[in-house]
Amino acid sequence: MDGIEAWRDFREARERELAQPYGWLTIRGFHWLPPEPARLEGLPGLWSSDGTDARVEAGREDGLVVDGEPLDGVSTCTVAETARTPWLHHGEEEVELLRRGGRLAIRWRGETSADRESFSGVPTYDYDPGLVVRARFLPSSEGRTVDVATHRPDLRQQLPAPGEVEFDLDGRPQRLVATNIKSGLSIEFHDPTNGTETPAWRQLKFADPDDEGHVVLDFNRTIDMWFAFTDHATCPAPCEGNTISVPVRAGERAPRS
Numbered sequence: 001m002d003g004i005e006a007w008r009d010f011r012e013a014r015e016r017e018l019a020q021p022y023g024w025l026t027i028r029g030f031h032w033l034p035p036e037p038a039r040l041e042g043l044p045g046l047w048s049s050d051g052t053d054a055r056v057e058a059g060r061e062d063g064l065v066v067d068g069e070p071l072d073g074v075s076t077c078t079v080a081e082t083a084r085t086p087w088l089h090h091g092e093e094e095v096e097l098l099r100r101g102g103r104l105a106i107r108w109r110g111e112t113s114a115d116r117e118s119f120s121g122v123p124t125y126d127y128d129p130g131l132v133v134r135a136r137f138l139p140s141s142e143g144r145t146v147d148v149a150t151h152r153p154d155l156r157q158q159l160p161a162p163g164e165v166e167f168d169l170d171g172r173p174q175r176l177v178a179t180n181i182k183s184g185l186s187i188e189f190h191d192p193t194n195g196t197e198t199p200a201w202r203q204l205k206f207a208d209p210d211d212e213g214h215v216v217l218d219f220n221r222t223i224d225m226w227f228a229f230t231d232h233a234t235c236p237a238p239c240e241g242n243t244i245s246v247p248v249r250a251g252e253r254a255p256r257s
Helices: 003-019 114-118
Strands: 027-032 038-040 043-049 054-058 064-066 073-077 084-090 093-100 103-109 132-139 145-149 156-160 163-169 172-178 185-189 202-206 214-218
Touching: 027 043, 043 064, 043 103, 073 084, 084 103, 163 214, 172 185, 202 214
Parallel strands: none
Antiparallel strands: 027 103, 038 043, 043 054, 054 073, 064 084, 084 093, 093 103, 132 163, 132 214, 145 156, 163 172, 185 202
């Protein structure tokens, strides 16, 4: 399969992911969990976290459901850093638990939404084979992390930074830090298109280095991170210095309003 055909398959999978029920176009709310039991706007019950586990107390009349059974008492749950997991249901809403920067939070999604029903795809630049770049991967010292801002002003995150990538783009040398947010390598980067043609930053995922220490950066597969679609995202921003000096007119553009 040639490059453009593989890219079209990638785009189809990406659109399906965005448009799925209980997906990123259906998120309705977000709350950090407080240390003492408290009511949270938008959901019944009393919610709290001791830093290790999340806890909710509710009666049958509140309509919270855990593992298919109405909650009448207490439910606890936990999750690893950077992960998220479905926890409860409330009507047709799904409540998930997530941990970011060592703190536990809940976020809830509907089966669908006006945004999902009207979704017609993410605008993209035309495929450009000249923006498939071979880069040198420079491994970092074992255990290196980087401290980054996120879409939320009240959150910073420590991300594994297993290496850096060196490459030329438009005849200009570039060097960016690669991270491993959940699984697999990626670069989160700024470029001169941000704020006009594209969101504030974007992300490109790529495969592990080959035996010669090189990776392929296919900028046609650059994506908008979840914050471009919902204010309830916790997406990490590029680490300091991860700015490509020339416009990267490839991959996803800013979503339609």
